[in-house]
Amino acid sequence: MTIVTETSARGRMRLAKEAGRGVGLLDDATKARALYAIADAIDGAADEIVAANAEDLDRGVRHGLAEGLRDRLRLDAPRVAALASAVRDVAALPDPVGRVLETRTIGGGIELTKVSVPFGVIGAIYEARPNVTVDIAALALRSGNAVVLRGGTAAEATNAALVAAMRGALDEVGIDPEAIQTIDAFGREGARELMTARGLIDLLVPRGSAQLIETVVTESTVPVIETGAGVVHIVIDASARPDWAREIVVNAKAQRPSVCNAVETVLVHRDALGLVPDLLDALEDAGVTVHGDEAIRALSPRVVAATDEDWATEHLSLDLSMRVVDDLDAALAHIRTYSTHHTESIITEDVANAERFLAEVDSAAVLHNASTRFTDGGEFGFGAEVGISTQKLHARGPMGLPELTSIKWIGRGAGHVRS
Amino acid sequence: MTIVTETSARGRMRLAKEAGRGVGLLDDATKARALYAIADAIDGAADEIVAANAEDLDRGVRHGLAEGLRDRLRLDAPRVAALASAVRDVAALPDPVGRVLETRTIGGGIELTKVSVPFGVIGAIYEARPNVTVDIAALALRSGNAVVLRGGTAAEATNAALVAAMRGALDEVGIDPEAIQTIDAFGREGARELMTARGLIDLLVPRGSAQLIETVVTESTVPVIETGAGVVHIVIDASARPDWAREIVVNAKAQRPSVCNAVETVLVHRDALGLVPDLLDALEDAGVTVHGDEAIRALSPRVVAATDEDWATEHLSLDLSMRVVDDLDAALAHIRTYSTHHTESIITEDVANAERFLAEVDSAAVLHNASTRFTDGGEFGFGAEVGISTQKLHARGPMGLPELTSIKWIGRGAGHVRS
Known part of the structure; x- marks a missing residue:
C-alpha cells in the first residue's frame, strides 16, 4: 500500500x-x-x-x-x-x-x-x-x-x-x-x-x-x-398523438425523476388541450404532482397552482410543471427563457414544426417524438459517461x-x- | 446605414x-x-x-x-x-x-x-x-x-x-x-x-x-x-544534419520574427556543438542577436550572455536564446519548464529520438526536421485562421x-x- x-x-x-x-x-x-x-x-x-x-x-x-x-x-x-x-x-x-x-x-x-x-x-x-x-x-x-x-x-x-x-x-x-x-x-x-x-x-x-x-x-x-443541470422541456404540439404524448411524458418524468434528463416542464399547445385529462390521469397513477397554470388547473382539481419559480425549477422529484401555450413560437420563447440547454423534445405529427423545433432549440439534445430520458451516455452507446455537458465548448x-x-x-x- | x-x-x-x-x-x-x-x-x-x-x-x-x-x-x-x-x-x-x-x-x-x-x-x-x-x-x-x-x-x-x-x-x-x-x-x-x-x-x-x-x-x-503566446523551441540533436539545422533555425527565427510561431530558444545537444559556429554565422547574416549560455558564448564573441529570464521570454524580435544540453532528457526537461505549449521542433537523424520527442512534448504542434513557422492556419490548409489555441479544450x-x-x-x- x-x-x-x-x-x-x-x-x-x-x-x-x-x-x-x-x-x-x-x-x-x-x-x-x-x-x-x-x-x-x-x-x-x-x-x-x-x-x-x-x-x-x-x-x-x-x-x-x-x-x-x-x-x-x-x-x-x-x-x-x-x-x-x-x-x-x-x-x-x-x-x-x-x-x-x-x-x-x-x-x-x-x-x-x-x-x-x-x-x-x-x-x-x-x-x-x-x-x-x-x-x-x-x-x-x-x-x-x-x-x-x-x-x-x-x-x-x-x-x-x-x-x-x-x-x-x-x-x-x-x-x-x-x-x-x-x-x-x-x-x-x-x-x-x-x-x-x-x-x-x-x-x-x-x-x-x-x-x-x-x-x-x-x-x-x-x-x-x-455539466448536468437540466430544466428539461417537452412540447405537446397541436397535432401530437395522444398515446405518444401520454407515454413519453410519463416516462420522461416518472421512470427516474431524480436525474438531469427527466422532464421538468410540459408546454401544451392550446389545440391539444383535449388530450390533457387523460395525461393528468396517467401522471397521477405514476404518483406525479402537476403544477399547472390556470388552463391546466381548470381540467383537474388535483393540479396545484404553478408559481413563476416553477418554470425555472429542476424539481428532480415527482413534480412536473405544465402550462398552455398559444403556438410553437410561444413554446420556443418559453424554452429560450427557462431551458438550461440540456434536452428538449417535441411531440408532433407535423414534420415542419418538428424540423423547426430541432433546428431552433439551442440545447445539447433535441428530440422528436421521444422521451428526454434518452440523453445519456449509455443510451447513446458510449459505454461510459463522464457527465452531460450543457456548454458548447469541447463537448456537448x-x-x-x-x-x-x-x-x-x-x-x-x-x-x-x-x- | x-x-x-x-x-x-x-x-x-x-x-x-x-x-x-x-x-x-x-x-x-x-x-x-x-x-x-x-x-x-x-x-x-x-x-x-x-x-x-x-x-x-x-x-x-x-x-x-x-x-x-x-x-x-x-x-x-x-x-x-x-x-x-x-x-x-x-x-x-x-x-x-x-x-x-x-x-x-x-x-x-x-x-x-x-x-x-x-x-x-x-x-x-x-x-x-x-x-x-x-x-x-x-x-x-x-x-x-x-x-x-x-x-x-x-x-x-x-x-x-x-x-x-x-x-x-x-x-x-x-x-x-x-x-x-x-x-x-x-x-x-x-x-x-x-x-x-x-x-x-x-x-x-x-x-x-x-x-x-x-x-x-x-x-x-x-x-x-x-491563444497565441509562443515560447517556441528547436532542439538540435546529436545527429542533426548541419545544413538542416542551419536552414531551419534561421527560417524559424528570421523569416518573420514578430509572430508566435517564430522560434525563441534553441537547445543544442553537447555532441552537436561542432555545427554551432556555422549556425551562428548564418544567424548573424540574418541580423539575429544570440543570447547564449557559457558554452555557446565560448564559440563566438558576438553572442551575448543569456539571463535566466531569456528562457521564459517570447522575444518576438531578432533575438534568440541558445543553450547546450547534455542529452534529450535535459532538452525535454527544459521544454517542460519553459514552453508555452505552442510548437516545438527537433532536428535529428535518430528516428527513435524523433519519435520520443513527438510523443512526449506536450504542445499543440510537434515537428521533426521542419521549421516551427509551419504552425499556421494557412500553412495547415484551413483557408483562414481564428488564432492558435495553446489550450487543450475544444481546439488546439x-x-x-x-x-x-x-x-x-x-x-x-x-x-x-x-x-
Whole structure:
C-alpha cells in the first residue's frame, strides 16, 4: 500500500502532473490491465471501504445530513461490487488515445497528422457520491490522464479508502500511484487551489448540484466543462398523438425523476388541450404532482397552482410543471427563457414544426417524438459517461471517453522551411 | 446605414444574442453573400475608414503610442483593400455548419445524428489591430455566429468605421445588423461585462499580448479559448544534419520574427556543438542577436550572455536564446519548464529520438526536421485562421472555421420511451 506523504493540495497536484506524463504514454493493454487491477483491489478492500463508509454515515447522522444525501453516500457490499464491475466495463472500452483524426501533406512534403492525446491531469469536484470517485478515476486513467479528486468532506473516509485501494492497484501493476490523488483533506481551500491551478490541471469537471457547478464555473481559472443541470422541456404540439404524448411524458418524468434528463416542464399547445385529462390521469397513477397554470388547473382539481419559480425549477422529484401555450413560437420563447440547454423534445405529427423545433432549440439534445430520458451516455452507446455537458465548448451532451482527450498536431519533415 | 441606439455593453450583447438566432439558421449561400457585401462595403468606405484611422493615429501620437503599435494600428488604402480581400477569401470557404458528424440508431429506433451548429455569440477581446475587427467578424458570420468586438480604445474610431460599414452591408442583404456589435465605447467596464456575460457570450477569444490573454483567461466566467503566446523551441540533436539545422533555425527565427510561431530558444545537444559556429554565422547574416549560455558564448564573441529570464521570454524580435544540453532528457526537461505549449521542433537523424520527442512534448504542434513557422492556419490548409489555441479544450493549434462551431444531438423517434 502506498503511503501518502505530500501534505499540500498543490503538492499533490504537482505529483499528479508528473505521474500523468507516464500514464499518457501507456499503451492500451497496460491501461486496461491497470483498470482490472483497480476493480480487483476494490473488491478485495470491500470490508475496509464499507467500514470507512460507516464512519462517514455516522458523522453524517451526527451532523444532520439529510436522508437523501446519506443514501447517495451509502456503500454496502453490493454497491461496492457494482463499483468494481463498472471499472471492468471501462477497462473493456477501446482506447481513445492515439486515434489518427486527420492526415495531410503540407509545406511541400511535411506529413502532418492530427492525433488524439490525453489532457494530462483531470480534476473533479463533486459532492458526497463515492461512486464518482471511482468512475472518474477509471475514466481518466482509461484515457491516459492522471486525476485529482475533490469529493467533499462528508465522504472523506470512504473516498480515502477507495483511493488507497486504487493507488495500491496501480503500484502493483507498475504504474506511478501518484496518478490518482485526493485532496478532500484540504477542505474549501483545497477546492479553491484546484480551481485556480493553471498549468497543473488541464480540465476540471464539476459534478453535482446547480450551485456547486455555478461556483466552479465562475471561480475557476482552469478550463472547465459545465455539466448536468437540466430544466428539461417537452412540447405537446397541436397535432401530437395522444398515446405518444401520454407515454413519453410519463416516462420522461416518472421512470427516474431524480436525474438531469427527466422532464421538468410540459408546454401544451392550446389545440391539444383535449388530450390533457387523460395525461393528468396517467401522471397521477405514476404518483406525479402537476403544477399547472390556470388552463391546466381548470381540467383537474388535483393540479396545484404553478408559481413563476416553477418554470425555472429542476424539481428532480415527482413534480412536473405544465402550462398552455398559444403556438410553437410561444413554446420556443418559453424554452429560450427557462431551458438550461440540456434536452428538449417535441411531440408532433407535423414534420415542419418538428424540423423547426430541432433546428431552433439551442440545447445539447433535441428530440422528436421521444422521451428526454434518452440523453445519456449509455443510451447513446458510449459505454461510459463522464457527465452531460450543457456548454458548447469541447463537448456537448453526454461525454464519453473521447471527450477526455485533446489533440496534437504531429509533423514529420525533411529539412522543410517556410518560404 | 444603421443607427446604433443601444447605449450599454450588456444591451448590445443582448441584441447580438437575438440576432445570432437568425444568423445561425442562414444557409451557406446567404452567409457567403453577406460576406461579399461586407467586402464591397469596406472597399466602398475606404476613405471614411482611412480618415477615422488618421484620427486614431493622431490621438496615438498625442498619447505617446509606440511606433510599433502605431504601425499595427495604421490602415492606408492598400491595407483596407487587403482587409476586403481577406473577407472574400472567407466567403469562399465551405460552410462549417450543418455537417453530419455521426449517425446512429438508439433506443430501438430513434435516428440520432450529431451535427455541427454555431456557438451563438462569439466575443473577441484584442488590442489596437483593426484587421482583427474585420477578420473575426467575417469568420464568426461565416460560421453562423453573431459577434461582439472589443478592440480597445486606441483604435476606437477605426473600429467604429469598420463596424458601421459591415453592419450597413448586413442591412442591405436583409440580415439583422445587430449580429455585429462593438463595445469599444464602454472602456474597461465594457470588457469586464463581456468577460462575465454568462448566457450571452458562448465563446470568448482573446487576441494580443500574453498579459491581455492572461487577464481574459483568469477574469472570464464565460468559456474562453486561450491563444497565441509562443515560447517556441528547436532542439538540435546529436545527429542533426548541419545544413538542416542551419536552414531551419534561421527560417524559424528570421523569416518573420514578430509572430508566435517564430522560434525563441534553441537547445543544442553537447555532441552537436561542432555545427554551432556555422549556425551562428548564418544567424548573424540574418541580423539575429544570440543570447547564449557559457558554452555557446565560448564559440563566438558576438553572442551575448543569456539571463535566466531569456528562457521564459517570447522575444518576438531578432533575438534568440541558445543553450547546450547534455542529452534529450535535459532538452525535454527544459521544454517542460519553459514552453508555452505552442510548437516545438527537433532536428535529428535518430528516428527513435524523433519519435520520443513527438510523443512526449506536450504542445499543440510537434515537428521533426521542419521549421516551427509551419504552425499556421494557412500553412495547415484551413483557408483562414481564428488564432492558435495553446489550450487543450475544444481546439488546439491553428483554429479554422470548424473550431467556431459546436455540436448538437438530434434524435427523431416514433413514440420511443426508455425502458
